[in-house]
Amino acid sequence: MRSKKYQNHFIEKELQGSFKFLDLPHHKKINALQMKQIALFVMVLAFELILSNNANAQKDDYRIKTPEEKADARTKIMTCEMSLTKEEIPKVYAINLGMAKSMDSAMKIWQDHPGRMKAFGTKLDKKRDVAMRHVMTADHYSYYLRLIDGETEVLKATAPCRQGSQIW
Numbered sequence: 267m268r269s270k271k272y273q274n275h276f277i278e279k280e281l282q283g284s285f286k287f288l289d290l291p292h293h294k295k296i297n298a299l300q301m302k303q304i305a306l307f308v309m310v311l312a313f314e315l316i317l318s319n320n321a322n323a324q325k326d327d328y329r330i331k332t333p334e335e336k337a338d339a340r341t342k343i344m345t346c347e348m349s350l351t352k353e354e355i356p357k358v359y360a361i362n363l364g365m366a367k368s369m370d371s372a373m374k375i376w377q378d379h380p381g382r383m384k385a386f387g388t389k390l391d392k393k394r395d396v397a398m399r400h401v402m403t404a405d406h407y408s409y410y411l412r413l414i415d416g417e418t419e420v421l422k423a424t425a426p427c428r429q430g431s432q433i434w
Contacts, residue, residue: 333366340366346427347413348406357401365394 331339341359344350350358368390376383395414399407412420 333363333370336366337363343427344410347424348402348409350406351403354402354406358398361394361397361401365390 337359340362341355344358344362345355369387372383372386372390376386391414395411398410402410409420413424
């Protein structure tokens with residue numbers, strides 16, 4: 267039977283040999299500056315990984331919303347942007363709900379066909395615009411058209427209403 271000292275010495279020798287690839291030749295030793303650069307690179311890489319996972323989680327998060335949640339969020343934004351009246355809000359919500367339900371159905375059917383999805387979305391937008399014309403006052407509807415056309419001054423004025431929201 268071998269002594270405990272001999273066994274420990276044998277294990278240490280075995281471990282040193284298995285990690286031989288980590289030992290660098292003397293002229294290849296990593297200095298402190300290089301070590302800091304490697305650490306910085308690893309930290310940046312980890313940060314990017316965390317950000318990309320967070321972005322994917324947010325992307326998945328807004329797709330989970332029900333049509334009712336999407337319509338509610340869109341109606342709240344529109345109410346803030348255009349100061350909708352109490353009579354207009356339920357009608358606008360109904361239009362937004364129909365839009366959200368149609369888009370959800372279309373996404374399930376045409377998720378692999380972005381061209382068809384875009385064409386359907388364009389038709390749906392036109393129908394929504396016509397419906398909005400019938401439920402909004404003339405002033406609100408003209409402001410709505412300026413919003414969807416992307417007029418810079420209108421978008422800047424209403425930016426706080428849209429801050430941090432993802433609807434569709």
